[in-house]
Amino acid sequence: MHYDTALRGYTSKRIEEIESADILMGIPCYNNERTIAHVIQMVTHGLAKHYKDQRSVIFVADGGSTDDTREVAREFQIKPWQEKIVSIYRGPGGKGTALRSVFEAANRIKVRACAVVDSDLRSITSDWVKHLIDPVLSKDYQFVSPVYLRHKYDGTITNNIVYNITRALYGKRIRQPIGGDFAISREVAKFYAEQDVWETDVARFGIDIWMTTNAITQGFRICQSNLGAKIHDAKDPGQHLGPMFRQVVWTLCYLMERFEVHWKGVQGSEPVETFGQEGYVEPEPVNVDIEGMIEHFKIGFQQFSSLWKDIFSKACFDEIENAVEMDSNQFYLPTDAWVQILYELAATFHSWSVNRYKLIDLMTPLYYARVASFVRQSWDMSSQEAEELVEDQALKFEEHKDYLIKVWDQKSAQEVSTDCIQSPLHKPR
Numbered sequence: 001m002h003y004d005t006a007l008r009g010y011t012s013k014r015i016e017e018i019e020s021a022d023i024l025m026g027i028p029c030y031n032n033e034r035t036i037a038h039v040i041q042m043v044t045h046g047l048a049k050h051y052k053d054q055r056s057v058i059f060v061a062d063g064g065s066t067d068d069t070r071e072v073a074r075e076f077q078i079k080p081w082q083e084k085i086v087s088i089y090r091g092p093g094g095k096g097t098a099l100r101s102v103f104e105a106a107n108r109i110k111v112r113a114c115a116v117v118d119s120d121l122r123s124i125t126s127d128w129v130k131h132l133i134d135p136v137l138s139k140d141y142q143f144v145s146p147v148y149l150r151h152k153y154d155g156t157i158t159n160n161i162v163y164n165i166t167r168a169l170y171g172k173r174i175r176q177p178i179g180g181d182f183a184i185s186r187e188v189a190k191f192y193a194e195q196d197v198w199e200t201d202v203a204r205f206g207i208d209i210w211m212t213t214n215a216i217t218q219g220f221r222i223c224q225s226n227l228g229a230k231i232h233d234a235k236d237p238g239q240h241l242g243p244m245f246r247q248v249v250w251t252l253c254y255l256m257e258r259f260e261v262h263w264k265g266v267q268g269s270e271p272v273e274t275f276g277q278e279g280y281v282e283p284e285p286v287n288v289d290i291e292g293m294i295e296h297f298k299i300g301f302q303q304f305s306s307l308w309k310d311i312f313s314k315a316c317f318d319e320i321e322n323a324v325e326m327d328s329n330q331f332y333l334p335t336d337a338w339v340q341i342l343y344e345l346a347a348t349f350h351s352w353s354v355n356r357y358k359l360i361d362l363m364t365p366l367y368y369a370r371v372a373s374f375v376r377q378s379w380d381m382s383s384q385e386a387e388e389l390v391e392d393q394a395l396k397f398e399e400h401k402d403y404l405i406k407v408w409d410q411k412s413a414q415e416v417s418t419d420c421i422q423s424p425l426h427k428p429r
Contacts, residue, residue: 006104022054024111024113027039032120042124042126056082096198103189111189115144118181135223135225145179146176150229156374162248164394172216202254206250213259229284252346269398288371296368298324311344313407320333343404343408344407
């Protein structure tokens with residue numbers, strides 16, 4: 001079924017009644033009855049404290065929660081001069097459709113600024129509203145990306161993959177390209193809402209990186225805002241991040257194809273202006289099961305090593321083989337090898353037309369190996385010290401970008417041998 005809008009009739013009617021506003025704060029949610037009231041409370045306080053003279057709308061975009069999320073959101077008392085809409089969006093389930101409804105609403109009520117915050121945040125403060133909205137309203141930025149103080153083992157997909165690739169490809173040092181909390185101008189909301197992406201896998205699984213990449217490649221004015229600590233329902237990277245790895249890496253590779261002409265012309269990277277909160281607090285610790293991650297990797301090697309050997313260069317595969325022999329005390333998959341692995345994976349993805357999800361699935365054990373290496377390397381470091389490791393790694397991705405272009409063009413030119421690579425993927429597991 002095709003949906004030409006994510007807004008239901010009653011939501012459209014409420015938007016017509018409101019007519020226009022200066023600020024729209026979007027809160028996408030699904031089964032967040034425990035945290036939604038706190039998030040709305042911080043948003044309504046923030047709007048009252050910093051933007052009392054602006055007309056504001058709080059827009060809760062719910063995915064059909066089966067708990068009491070919507071009831072809690074409806075009953076929560078906001079300031080009498082603010083508007084609130086609690087809606088169930090129309091379209092495929094997932095955050096993408098929730099955001100589509102927010103962007104459509106922001107465009108229809110002609111806002112000057114639209115911000116979105118996650119509904120499971122425990123660390124949000126009323127000042128987040130100002131930190132996100134202010135660069136749009138007073139400094140003419142069009143896309144505000146968040147910067148958080150995160151524990152060194154929170155955000156391992158960002159630290160080991162997304163930050164590095166986004167920075168190396170597109171030349172902007174956006175630290176949290178899949179942050180979840182951001183602000184945009186009305187032009188950007190309109191641009192996003194009009195894109196033909198909302199019924200695709202990108203909207204279901206990779207909407208955050210899609211937004212950031214489009215903001216860069218379309219030339220919108222981008223900055224970052226420091227929001228302080230991000231405390232939400234953090235996940236142990238060894239337990240929960242396999243599916244997320246698959247979704248994010250698939251989207252990154254898809255976007256690389258889409259914007260190939262753009263990134264091939266970018267050299268080096270530049271910082272983006274950063275506003276927001278000053279100061280540093282050591283974030284809440286995140287527990288990691290390093291033994292479990294190494295075990296995942298070694299089992300993966302037993303299952304997939306013959307395929308890895310076909311897909312990766314000899315130098316790359318040798319490094320993977322070396323890591324398999326190590327015990328957990330000295331376990332290490334070098335950064336240079338990790339750069340090669342991701343770049344060769346992207347080039348392989350580009351040259352395959354079928355089984356792309358399966359290809360990414362095969363790589364998940366290698367991601368566990370890299371995270372385990374990072375954990376071991378940074379074990380005795382503070383989160384601030386570990387940040388230097390992340391920066392060193394990002395620089396290596398930049399320095400080896402010519403290698404990406406080389407393998408990308410090579411693999412595009414040669415038809416991938418269907419005998420040696422694709423057939424094993426058709427075999428039952």
